[in-house]
Amino acid sequence: MKGYVLLKKDIRTVLRNRRELLWMIIVPLILLAANFYLQDQSLEVKVALVGNPAYLPTLEQRVQEAAASNIKLVIWPLSEPEAAKRLQAGAIHAYLVLQSREVTMYANLTETEGTVAQAIFTEIVRDSNQLRAMETLADLVADPESILLPISWQVVEVSQPVTSMGQLVYSSLFVIMGVMTAMSLGQQSISMERHKNTLISLRKSPLTDRQIVWAKVGAGLFSALLPLLAIVVLTGVILPAPFVTDPQFYLIIVSICFNSVALGVLIGSYVRGSNEGNGLRFLLTLPAMFLAAVPVVLPLWLERVSSIVPTLISAQIVRGYFAAGNEPAFGPIAYLILTGLVSVHLAARYLGREE
Amino acid sequence: MNAIITDGLTKTFVSKIGPTCAVKDLSLMIKANSIYGLIGHNGAGKTTTFMLLNTLLAPSKGSGWILGLDLLKDQKRIRRLTGLLTENLRLYDELTVEETLRFFADLYGVSRNIGELLQRFELDEWRRQQVGRLSTGMRKKVAILSACIHNPRLLFLDEPFSGLDPLAMQSLRDFIHYLLQYNEMTVIIASHNLRELADLCQEVGIMKEGRMVISGTLEKIKEKYGFYDYIELRVDAQPQGLEGLITTPAPGVISVLNRPENLQRVLAALTEQQIAVLDMQKQGAALEDVYQRVYQEVAQ
Numbered sequence: 202m203k204g205y206v207l208l209k210k211d212i213r214t215v216l217r218n219r220r221e222l223l224w225m226i227i228v229p230l231i232l233l234a235a236n237f238y239l240q241d242q243s244l245e246v247k248v249a250l251v252g253n254p255a256y257l258p259t260l261e262q263r264v265q266e267a268a269a270s271n272i273k274l275v276i277w278p279l280s281e282p283e284a285a286k287r288l289q290a291g292a293i294h295a296y297l298v299l300q301s302r303e304v305t306m307y308a309n310l311t312e313t314e315g316t317v318a319q320a321i322f323t324e325i326v327r328d329s330n331q332l333r334a335m336e337t338l339a340d341l342v343a344d345p346e347s348i349l350l351p352i353s354w355q356v357v358e359v360s361q362p363v364t365s366m367g368q369l370v371y372s373s374l375f376v377i378m379g380v381m382t383a384m385s386l387g388q389q390s391i392s393m394e395r396h397k398n399t400l401i402s403l404r405k406s407p408l409t410d411r412q413i414v415w416a417k418v419g420a421g422l423f424s425a426l427l428p429l430l431a432i433v434v435l436t437g438v439i440l441p442a443p444f445v446t447d448p449q450f451y452l453i454i455v456s457i458c459f460n461s462v463a464l465g466v467l468i469g470s471y472v473r474g475s476n477e478g479n480g481l482r483f484l485l486t487l488p489a490m491f492l493a494a495v496p497v498v499l500p501l502w503l504e505r506v507s508s509i510v511p512t513l514i515s516a517q518i519v520r521g522y523f524a525a526g527n528e529p530a531f532g533p534i535a536y537l538i539l540t541g542l543v544s545v546h547l548a549a550r551y552l553g554r555e556e
Numbered sequence: 557m558n559a560i561i562t563d564g565l566t567k568t569f570v571s572k573i574g575p576t577c578a579v580k581d582l583s584l585m586i587k588a589n590s591i592y593g594l595i596g597h598n599g600a601g602k603t604t605t606f607m608l609l610n611t612l613l614a615p616s617k618g619s620g621w622i623l624g625l626d627l628l629k630d631q632k633r634i635r636r637l638t639g640l641l642t643e644n645l646r647l648y649d650e651l652t653v654e655e656t657l658r659f660f661a662d663l664y665g666v667s668r669n670i671g672e673l674l675q676r677f678e679l680d681e682w683r684r685q686q687v688g689r690l691s692t693g694m695r696k697k698v699a700i701l702s703a704c705i706h707n708p709r710l711l712f713l714d715e716p717f718s719g720l721d722p723l724a725m726q727s728l729r730d731f732i733h734y735l736l737q738y739n740e741m742t743v744i745i746a747s748h749n750l751r752e753l754a755d756l757c758q759e760v761g762i763m764k765e766g767r768m769v770i771s772g773t774l775e776k777i778k779e780k781y782g783f784y785d786y787i788e789l790r791v792d793a794q795p796q797g798l799e800g801l802i803t804t805p806a807p808g809v810i811s812v813l814n815r816p817e818n819l820q821r822v823l824a825a826l827t828e829q830q831i832a833v834l835d836m837q838k839q840g841a842a843l844e845d846v847y848q849r850v851y852q853e854v855a856q
Binding site for chain 1: 607638650
């Protein structure tokens with residue numbers, strides 16, 4: 202109950218800092234809007250086709266859809282050696298090799314255009330697969346050779362496929378915002394108490410160190426989730442893309458926020474100087490920011506490292522969620538919650554650490 | 557009864573550059589219901605001593621009893637019975653005065669009539685004011701009230717006078733006297749404001765490099781270091797037969813050592829010789845002088 206007194210005080214303090222709270226909502230909204238505007242206005246995706254385009258019957262319709270969403274999709278047929286040469290030179294962003302039961306995409310995924318091409322054609326192949334199945338059902342007995350099912354869809358050099366442009370941008374920015382803001386809030390909740398000398402007053406009171414740390418995690422979680430919820434509501438009104446309504450997506454967000462706040466609180470408890478704390482925080486969040494924004498194929502050793510660093514896992518979980526068709530990976534979520542709990546435990550231990 | 561007894565209390569911090577002894581072999585006795593002043597340069601070990609006595613740091617060596625409780629075993633109970641105002645405590649700028657006091661009262665689980673408390677300490681006018689918008693003196697007052705909201709029997713004040721104007725200082729002095737008189741507290745003050753300490757404290761202790769160099773009443777400390785208080789009397793005639801007992805710093809002024817037996821003899825002689833005393837003043841070394849002498853001697 203004593204921890205609740207501190208939590209209540211912290212939440213009251215957060216709500217009273219209206220200007221700060223407003224900025225936490227406005228700035229990400231401006232970033233999101235600017236990102237949508239820039240991405241949608243200037244994106245020209247050049248894709249070459251190798252093989253018979255008849256294998257993709259919905260291609261024309263998809264090109265029109267892409268044009269309607271301000272993505273200029275340029276497609277033309279080429280021979281495979283020529284397409285490979287142009288991709289190498291950066292003249293095109295991807296090319297498709299179309300065969301009767303297999304579609305392979307060679308895409309430059311370090312470019313946004315390459316990722317967009319991959320995202321668009323993932324949907325095209327999936328849809329054309331279903332449409333073709335319906336259309337050819339009648340011909341099944343007469344001419345089995347013409348059946349395209351199942352089409353094997355393969356993207357070469359793909360690290361983290363995503364299903365649409367909007368989700369790619371959203372997921373990236375959400376991870377960046379969530380992880381960085383939540384961790385900063387967690388760290389500041391302790392370091393500000395230390396800076397104001399009020400941490401000693403709290404530690405001298407009947408509160409235990411564990412209660413102090415849990416109250417700080419609770420308040421940090423509240424501070425991180427409140428602007429996010431406001432952004433979710435406001436984006437539905439302001440921005441052209443509908444937001445994710447799946448409750449499992451919010452489970453991911455809450456676990457990421459909890460983990461990040463707990464890590465921030467741990468940094469705040471362990472580190473005495475704010476510069477050291479900021480450095481440590483950036484070390485943990487900047488790679489996550491990079492991974493979230495730019496889908497790259499990591500070298501094996503880095504992939505191994507990224508599989509244990511919670512902030513990197515946060516970035517991977519969101520991407521993975523969209524790639525797997527909105528199926529959350531409960532293993533990594535459990536890992537985030539577990540490392541969050543360990544962080545809280547360590548933070549309580551380090552809170553009264555002697556200098 | 558003693559509020560604090562320590563025996564060889566030592567605190568050593570271990571860091572990358574090696575061990576640093578912040579408090580060395582501190583043996584101390586502070587009477588209950590008194591005001592004790594702790595003096596020393598920056599880094600002398602005053603704050604660490606406060607932390608040790610509030611059980612916020614564990615001693616590396618030695619033992620101690622706070623209000624009869626074992627420093628090493630009764631940490632929770634000691635923390636409930638002590639109040640601590642840390643140096644430069646800034647409180648929570650966003651909370652109002654009333655909310656701040658309510659927060660600390662709730663933390664300690666005490667039901668205090670905050671409104672009455674604010675009225676008694678002339679803060680009622682500012683009860684809905686955010687702490688961040690108060691003057692330094694007012695903030696300090698709120699901070700001290702927060703530190704003793706749970707009615708501690710022992711109050712530690714670290715640099716309570718810093719940044720205060722003369723009026724705020726007077727107000728704080730009155731406040732400390734009030735706590736002592738009505739709440740029967742023992743107050744320990746660490747400060748660089750030696751004049752305030754000399755006026756307020758019954759006993760003082762001087763620390764240097766983690767060691768308590770000397771502790772006791774100001775008079776005893778002065779005598780130990782060769783400083784004596786004198787009583788200067790303005791008289792209407794020069795008394796006779798008091799050679800060796802008085803000096804004459806100016807015509808019509810005699811100076812006598814501030815000791816009861818000396819004073820008694822001089823006043824008896826003046827009465828006998830029908831010499832009128834026109835004015836009387838106490839003259840003596842200030843705590844600053846004693847402090848400097850102590851530091852010089854320890855350095856030598």
